[in-house]
Amino acid sequence: MAEHAGPGTRSAVVDTPPQREVDVVVVGAGPAGSAAALEVARAGHSVVLLERGPFPGSKNVYGGVVYGRVLDELVPRWWEQMPVQRWVTRRSTMIMTPTQALTVDFRTQAWGGPPYNGATAHRCDLDGWLAGLATEAGATLVPSTVATGLLRDASGAVVGVRTDRPDGDLTAKVVIACDGVNSFLAKEAGMFVGKPTGHVTLGVKETLRLPRNVIDERFGVTGQHGVDIEILGCTRGIPGGGFLYTNLDSVSVGVVVDPHGLAAKKVRPEELVAELKRHPAIEPLVRGGELLEYSAHLIPEGGYDTMPELVTDGFLVAGDAAAMCLAAGIWLEGVNFAIGAGMYAGRAAADALAAKDTSKSGLASYQRMVDESFVLGDHRKLRRVPGLVLGQRMQQEYPAVLCDLAQGLFQVDNPRPKPGLLKLIRRVLKWHGVKTRDVLSDALTGVRSFG
Amino acid sequence: MLVVAALTWPGPRTVVDQLTGSTRTEEGRPGASAAGLAALEHALRIGESLGGKVVAVTIGPSAAEEMLREAVAAGAGGALRVDADPTDDEAVARALLAAVAERHGTPDVVVFGDDSGDVPGFLAAITDTAQALGLLELTVEQGVLNGLRRLDKGRRERLAIPMPAVCSVEPVLRPRRAGLPAMLAARNTTIPVVKPVVPGWTVRAGTIRAYRPRARILPIPAADQARDRIVALTNAVSAGGSATVVTPPDAAAAADLLLDYLSRHGYLGDTT
Amino acid sequence: MLGVVVVRDGELPLGADEVAAEAGGAVLVVGTNAKVAADQLTAARTVWVAESGTVTPGALAGALAPVLGEVHAVVLVAAADGRDLAPRLAYALGRPLLSGANAVGPRSADVLRWGSQGLQELTPNGPFVATLQPGVRGAATEPGPPRIVEIELTSVDAPDARSLEVSTPKAREADLAEARRVLGAGAGLVSDQAQMDLLVEVGERLGAAAGATRVVTDAGFAGHERQIGTTGVVIDPDLYIAFGVSGAAQHVGGLGAPKHVISVNTDPCCPMTAMADLGIVADAPAVLAELARRLEDSDG
Ligand SMILES: Cc1cc2nc3c(=O)[nH]c(=O)nc-3n(C[C@H](O)[C@H](O)[C@H](O)COP(=O)(O)OP(=O)(O)OC[C@H]3O[C@@H](n4cnc5c(N)ncnc54)[C@H](O)[C@@H]3O)c2cc1C
């Protein structure tokens, strides 16, 4: 497949430069890139952060939930400065059929105060803040500039990047690719060779304006508290899930779906969002919202098994570029992994520079740091989850099973006696043609992954 | 020779809700407008052909320095941020002039984007220089500025513009792309800030309301009877009535409505 | 109140009668061949005519300031020459300028703000100069001919730009100006060349000329000679169909008084839809594609 072509297709081979212009070039000022640049700059090395958009966050899909725990290690008391819309104190998982919805709703006031858990934030604010931290620490941010290829020396080691500007070659001792999903720099460096083709899923989102007090009332929150609802069963059986987040005076609603499923069913993603907005459980929450923005973006979702090599001579990959995103139905986490990976990549580069060895082995501490941290820890643990959550049963059968079960339990059918629970379960499973054996096996995968 | 590119800082965008008249502001894209970029490119070209120094200047907050750094990367020899909050366009012109004079002296050519309101006109008035505004072309021919501007009714006027001059240009030119070394160098330049004190006019400003078109006065139709004149004016008999706003379910229904309207008013069938 | 109208070669600018009407019929006509132009005014009661060798703003401001000192509110047209002169005149008279007004009164003006989305009343505490957007009010014809008073101005030297040549629109552009039916393309329709081309095609089938807003012409999807508005071509068709046009004052000011206006726009409250006889809230590119298909079907 052309996407996974070997190294060097677009690389320019240059003579080993006697002196590199900068210590580190970071490509992409998303969360991963800014975290990487911040760590390199803090260690006192020169670093250039290239961003193709006119400012950080301009090219990124905005609005979502960011889990800040990873920031503890990067920015002390980050919650006092991060541009947050609302702190998530209520997290719901909603399972729905076209006419039913079953919600597991969790609320804790603990997440509404330091050290906090998740927050909704606009991507342009968040990315701008992180990039600002990097530039304050000494990184040089260069916007409106696209990295178009790698510079390599005769031995194949990466020695810089080529950009689309006049006189656009920039030599460096280390290049950190944080260029997001479908990273062509990682492909060009040959990091995907021998890896299974990574799946991508499509995230589409609408931001709808609603007055702040209306959001407070509809979602049952006050102050800067907010809600994160993850939804299964709203994608017409196409592998994926939906979400609804509260910002300060807008809500984000959208779906994350398999593009092949969309194509096979000839459904357009915005139809799914429109349908979700019309669902009886969602419509009262978003009613009257004025459309502010519609956006769509690819998300890597293959998980651990599809991740590329992370280190080669003079080159590191972090964040979505390394498929470090967890996008599986009720999970949608990428920013935290990106920040973590970027931070470790930056540290590894700094360590390698200090030790004057930026070869693959000199940079190998990156692999070790991500391996030992949550970044790969979570991904390893959850490696089967995409298959489970996006599998046919979870997508097409369980939502209806669960909703019918709840309906069977709560429906009052007097004068007929209430059915016993087990009997009800068997009846509902039979209705939907689901085998008990499969349910047990899926339950087991779930327990292994989360237990 | 001093050539000044005066860029408008876009600032937040204000949106007026046309139903309620309530207003809100949205953070705009932090960068120069298309007209501002065209002004910069023209200034650079004028500086090149006349052998002058080009300075980019704006009135704006520190966030505007980004835009000025890009101007420096593109080739401006200097940049200036004016920290002032002028109340009217005459005060804007004074503030710009005071700031440039303090740092660089008297400008020979000032180029604005045509999104600069009446600032260029006031600047020309204050400095008693030639003005050429709303230009589609601005070139240097044998050391003389030459411009093409729009008049009304589709007419164009070609101008010879003596210097010193104040010009404004439409967004007709894309700016050049700065080289990477220049970009990198510009990142570390500090942009000088000038804080001129400029008094402005005291004008009482009402709250901003939603735009409502005025009733238009139409010429009186030629008819003997008052009734016929009224009928002719209001289209009361022939037309389907007053204005309607409809939201059709899809494009096909919209096309139906449109074609139906055209056919009811006799626009279909003959295309002469 | 006094309207001031700058004329070139005996030709009135856009909006001259509206300025005269706004100022209660009192208007000063200044420029080259001013008398000829003054005779074409229909909404004036008293016209002061001042012949001037030049219409350049520096010289005009210098020559006019001494005779306008007593006038509390001076109103100019917000079209090329009026807009040029306004700040220079305000400066020479030492008063504030209220520009781009939707309405001007004796003590205040209602100015358009933020791309014609909003209106704001501005009240200076003394005399002022204002510019009135052409096309916002129309003007009734005065029953009798105006009283004409010829006055002399003392000419003043000013370092103005020199006019080398004024060109009138070419025949192809004139066909837009003269068209009885016009389709207008706005930013909501045109995001690439194909949509503009399709509009021209649909226009041909409807016997209509295609024009555009400045956003579209600036983006290069239509030539500058296709721009409709106060700084572009001024049209006066029977039918105007606007696709994705917001209805900014500079655009609407060049529309004349069409009998029938249709606006296709996703925003039901934008000024263009507000002034339309039929407002269709829909996606303009989709509607245009659908129209193209229908008109092709009916042809074939
Ligand atoms: C609809 C949607 C909802 C999401 N919701 C959430 C959520 O709620 N919580 C969460 O944690 N995650 C969420 N994610 C995932 C999250 O957005 C990503 O995982 C995260 O942004 C990855 O960060 P990154 O820095 O690796 O890459 P990105 O944020 O994609 O940044 C890459 C940057 O590199 C730049 N770039 C790319 N190529 C080049 C080049 N050649 N030269 C120069 N610059 C380049 C890009 O412009 C961009 O700024 C969501 C994603 C989508 C699509």
Ligand SMILES: Cc1cc2nc3c(=O)[nH]c(=O)nc-3n(C[C@H](O)[C@H](O)[C@H](O)COP(=O)(O)OP(=O)(O)OC[C@H]3O[C@@H](n4cnc5c(N)ncnc54)[C@H](O)[C@@H]3O)c2cc1C
């Ligand atoms: C000195 C000066 C002179 C000017 N002279 C002129 C002039 O002569 N002529 C002129 O036209 N302009 C002129 N302008 C520019 C003018 O102010 C406006 O910026 C311009 O007319 C706006 O054009 P627009 O309606 O295409 O774009 P916008 O104002 O951006 O409006 C786009 C419209 O499309 C709608 N829309 C968006 N998406 C869709 C969709 N999918 N389907 C349907 N509708 C959609 C939006 O709701 C909006 O109403 C001048 C400006 C200045 C400063």
Ligand SMILES: Nc1ncnc2c1ncn2[C@@H]1O[C@H](COP(=O)(O)O)[C@@H](O)[C@H]1O
């Ligand atoms: N160089 C400049 N720096 C900052 N503001 C400016 C500059 N030039 C013009 N402006 C402002 O930009 C405004 C343009 O407003 P508008 O025409 O309403 O879009 C003017 O009225 C000025 O107040």
